[in-house]
Amino acid sequence: MPLKTFKPNTPPERYKQLPSFDEITKKSPEKSLLTPLKRSGGRNNTGRITTRHIGGGHKRHYRIVDFRRTKRDVEATVLGIEYDPNRTCRIALIQYTDGQKSYILAPIGLEVGGKVSAGQNAAPKAGNALPLKSIPLGTSIHNIELTPGTGGKLVRAAGQFAVLSNRDDEWALVKLPSGEIRRFHLDVFATVGQVGNRDHMNEVSGKAGRTRWQGVRPTVRGMTMNPVDHPNGGGEGRSKSGGGRQHLLSPWGHAKGEKTRKPKKGTSVFIVESRHKKK
Numbered sequence: 001m002p003l004k005t006f007k008p009n010t011p012p013e014r015y016k017q018l019p020s021f022d023e024i025t026k027k028s029p030e031k032s033l034l035t036p037l038k039r040s041g042g043r044n045n046t047g048r049i050t051t052r053h054i055g056g057g058h059k060r061h062y063r064i065v066d067f068r069r070t071k072r073d074v075e076a077t078v079l080g081i082e083y084d085p086n087r088t089c090r091i092a093l094i095q096y097t098d099g100q101k102s103y104i105l106a107p108i109g110l111e112v113g114g115k116v117s118a119g120q121n122a123a124p125k126a127g128n129a130l131p132l133k134s135i136p137l138g139t140s141i142h143n144i145e146l147t148p149g150t151g152g153k154l155v156r157a158a159g160q161f162a163v164l165s166n167r168d169d170e171w172a173l174v175k176l177p178s179g180e181i182r183r184f185h186l187d188v189f190a191t192v193g194q195v196g197n198r199d200h201m202n203e204v205s206g207k208a209g210r211t212r213w214q215g216v217r218p219t220v221r222g223m224t225m226n227p228v229d230h231p232n233g234g235g236e237g238r239s240k241s242g243g244g245r246q247h248l249l250s251p252w253g254h255a256k257g258e259k260t261r262k263p264k265k266g267t268s269v270f271i272v273e274s275r276h277k278k279k
Helices: 011-015 198-202 208-213 268-272
Strands: 003-005 017-019 034-036 061-063 078-084 093-098 101-105 127-130 140-142 153-154 164-166 171-174 182-183 189-192 269-275
Touching: 011 017, 017 198, 127 164, 153 189, 268 269
Parallel strands: none
Antiparallel strands: 003 017, 034 061, 078 093, 093 101, 127 189, 140 164, 140 189, 164 171, 171 182, 182 269
């Protein structure tokens, strides 16, 4: 998907690069697959802010995407490619032979009128969902389940893909976009292909306002705050040695670079090669 640039008639337009939306074929969403999306503002159930820099933004409806691909061995036709404000990739509206409609993530190469299916006997082509035991080695995949039947959890962002590299007994080795090599059960389902909208990473908002439309609030450096608000705050002016700058901490005391993953997390046994390996 190409990006479009603008004449620098105003300062924000000088560097702005936005998607051209050429691949979008359906302008309005399927109403039967919409559900209300309540905004949290980064607050938990007690009203405290637990995730900073969230608030405002344009109103959205949530599109119900079928990450499980529940209808097996039934062919569906692609009716359209749509924009989804809740994710970086595009979604495809499909209709099964019995008339049921559903949303799936739109991979590269999936076009209107194309046929997709899910099941052990499906062909390994873009948009089809198969168990890892039925996918040829070296195939690019996305929307991977962690455990069989739970629905796709991994590799769902725009332009991402994992590679099925090996199979051993009842396990498959998959190289994830982060570089991590992880074991998955052979009955785990994944979708063939690379997630579409791969130019998303090259987008440039051009102005702060567009970021606010997306619900992202400003980030303030801890060093500019007062000591009561942040561990790095305070001091007589800016200082690299004293005044709070020497202790690089988050507001909750984590030093930068500190590992936040639980050291005895049960799923660590499935990681064959860490993404943090020394190069």
